[in-house]
Amino acid sequence: MKIDSNSLIGIVGAGIMGRGIAQVIARSGQKVILYDNFDGAIQNAMNSNEEDLNTLVSKGKISKEQKDTTLLNIIPSINIKDLSSCDLIIEAIIENKDIKQKIFKELEEICEDVIIASNTSSISISALANGLKKPQNIIGIHFFNPAPIMKLVEVISGLQSDKNIIKNIYDLVSLWGKKPVYVKSSPGFIVNRIARPFYAEALRVYEEGLASFATIDESIRSSGAFKMGPFELMDLIGNDTNYAVTLSTFNSYYQDPRFKPSLIQEEFVQAGLLGKKTNKGFYTYLNNKQIGRNDITKVEASKQNISEIYVYGSLGLANCLIPLFKQAGIKVHEKKANAYNYTYIEFNKIKLFLANGKMASQISKELKEKNIAQFDINIDYTSSNTITIATSLLAQKHIASHIAQLFLQINKQTIIIKDSPALIMLRTICMLVNEASCAVTNNVCDEISVDIAMQNAVNYPIGPFKWANKLGLDFILQTLNNLEDFYKDGRYRIDRGIIEKSMTQGLYYE
Numbered sequence: 322m323k324i325d326s327n328s329l330i331g332i333v334g335a336g337i338m339g340r341g342i343a344q345v346i347a348r349s350g351q352k353v354i355l356y357d358n359f360d361g362a363i364q365n366a367m368n369s370n371e372e373d374l375n376t377l378v379s380k381g382k383i384s385k386e387q388k389d390t391t392l393l394n395i396i397p398s399i400n401i402k403d404l405s406s407c408d409l410i411i412e413a414i415i416e417n418k419d420i421k422q423k424i425f426k427e428l429e430e431i432c433e434d435v436i437i438a439s440n441t442s443s444i445s446i447s448a449l450a451n452g453l454k455k456p457q458n459i460i461g462i463h464f465f466n467p468a469p470i471m472k473l474v475e476v477i478s479g480l481q482s483d484k485n486i487i488k489n490i491y492d493l494v495s496l497w498g499k500k501p502v503y504v505k506s507s508p509g510f511i512v513n514r515i516a517r518p519f520y521a522e523a524l525r526v527y528e529e530g531l532a533s534f535a536t537i538d539e540s541i542r543s544s545g546a547f548k549m550g551p552f553e554l555m556d557l558i559g560n561d562t563n564y565a566v567t568l569s570t571f572n573s574y575y576q577d578p579r580f581k582p583s584l585i586q587e588e589f590v591q592a593g594l595l596g597k598k599t600n601k602g603f604y605t606y607l608n609n610k611q612i613g614r615n616d617i618t619k620v621e622a623s624k625q626n627i628s629e630i631y632v633y634g635s636l637g638l639a640n641c642l643i644p645l646f647k648q649a650g651i652k653v654h655e656k657k658a659n660a661y662n663y664t665y666i667e668f669n670k671i672k673l674f675l676a677n678g679k680m681a682s683q684i685s686k687e688l689k690e691k692n693i694a695q696f697d698i699n700i701d702y703t704s705s706n707t708i709t710i711a712t713s714l715l716a717q718k719h720i721a722s723h724i725a726q727l728f729l730q731i732n733k734q735t736i737i738i739k740d741s742p743a744l745i746m747l748r749t750i751c752m753l754v755n756e757a758s759c760a761v762t763n764n765v766c767d768e769i770s771v772d773i774a775m776q777n778a779v780n781y782p783i784g785p786f787k788w789a790n791k792l793g794l795d796f797i798l799q800t801l802n803n804l805e806d807f808y809k810d811g812r813y814r815i816d817r818g819i820i821e822k823s824m825t826q827g828l829y830y831e
């Protein structure tokens with residue numbers, strides 16, 4: 322049986338996800354039966370879809386006719402037997418394995434031959450198929466919230482899912498205007514797994530007292546072009562939900578330290594500081610304003626013009642700063658890396674290194690020099706207007722203002738955090754790459770699916786593997802090695818995929 326745009330689709334559960342998925346399918350021109358057996362649930366869903374569509378009409382995004390046809394394509398139902406002639410049924414009820422399986426068994430009785438796709442966020446598809454008459458017909462189809470807006474859909478195969486069905490549903494999801502990716506059933510699938518370090522590293526930087534929430538968020542937004550920083554995103558998702566997903570991922574991976582939840586986040590959850598929905602989380606929300614957002618540790622520039630600098634060796638990703646310095650009238654003396662193969666910018670007796678997973682203080686100790694600082698990676702040094710730095714614990718106080726002056730001369734503000742290995746962006750990106758690589762090594766998905774998934778489900782400006790290509794695998798290896806050496810924590814152990822890739826073609830999928 323082939324499912325196409327003429328097939329009849331059913332949805333069980335008309336909550337936030339079920340109603341959104343119904344809207345997606347109906348807008349593509351396909352008929353869908355939306356079933357829910359709770360009092361008033363169906364009416365609520367139909368009203369909410371109508372409101373959504375009215376908004377789209379008022380914004381000129383769809384015509385009134387498109388709205389009317391979309392609504393006519395959604396057939397409401399409070400009787401499960403109405404689903405008997407469906408070819409594909411998408412389940413979007415409560416996140417509970419036993420309750421989902423009970424419905425699956427009922428559907429197997431009612432329908433002659435049906436494909437059942439669960440929208441579960443965390444339950445194994447292989448487990449859901451266990452004990453059913455046709456386990457080969459059970460798959461996962463994971464939409465993101467809000468379903469009408471978020472492009473990504475993870476098409477998930479369990480151990481017994483039929484490969485042809487998976488391919489068929491992948492094609493169907495594309496017809497609905499979504500971006501599908503193939504995923505093997507595994508905890509967190511792609512997005513909820515790979516996104517963990519985005520929150521975890523930020524929480525760790527905060528827990529270690531290295532920077533404020535607002536500083537971390539601003540650094541991530543401005544250096545990484547992420548739409549939202551990790552703390553404001555956790556506030557938006559809800560600390561309770563975000564913490565629960567991390568805890569469930571941690572336990573599913575047998576307490577692997579890569580997924581270790583944060584005590585500070587647990588404390589926020591226990592205090593009821595859940596984020597936007599309680600008006601208080603990491604930030605306070607008052608009349609739709611985020612209070613605390615500007616609590617950023619910026620450095621005031623020294624106002625003593627810097628006319629020349631020395632650059633030793635290649636600064637890698639940060640080499641593009643050199644033309645900016647030159648354009649700003651700064652004389653740049655480009656030199657070979659020194660005898661120890663250190664690469665850095667030198668001026669006013671300050672040595673400024675690109676972060677590499679060591680503390681500036683460690684480099685101070687190695688070089689027996691006080692005035693050492695480091696700066697963070699940046700997705701695009703030319704367009705970004707801030708650079709994050711840290712100075713050695715031994716450095717003289719004034720060096721930060723000289724560094725801020727240097728960056729101000731190329732129109733960039735300087736954010737400072739306490740000395741730490743891999744600052745903020747570098748540790749976050751390296752850990753995202755590490756987790757992405759691990760998912761590929763575990764055969765959960767391929768490289769390109771990772772980048773498509775992270776860009777389309779959580780709006781990352783570029784995917785982890787694109788970042789890896791930018792940074793270079795040797796640099797990532799060096800940074801992760803340094804982090805592991807520093808923390809002596811298995812959380813930073815390098816995935817074998819990165820090592821293999823660095824020994825072979827060195828680039829991901831390009």
Ligand SMILES: NC(=O)c1ccc[n+]([C@@H]2O[C@H](COP(=O)([O-])OP(=O)(O)OC[C@H]3O[C@@H](n4cnc5c(N)ncnc54)[C@H](O)[C@@H]3O)[C@@H](O)[C@H]2O)c1
Binds near residue numbers: 413415416443464465
């Ligand atoms: N909310 C999200 O952000 C999100 C994102 C992706 C996936 N999911 C997953 O989607 C599923 C649904 O989540 P949601 O947020 O839409 O939940 P929800 O609570 O908003 O909706 C669930 C709906 O299912 C109905 N329902 C419950 N048991 C039923 C049954 N036995 N028969 C018929 N209807 C039943 C309820 O009446 C309710 O309307 C869950 O598996 C969840 O993990 C949620």
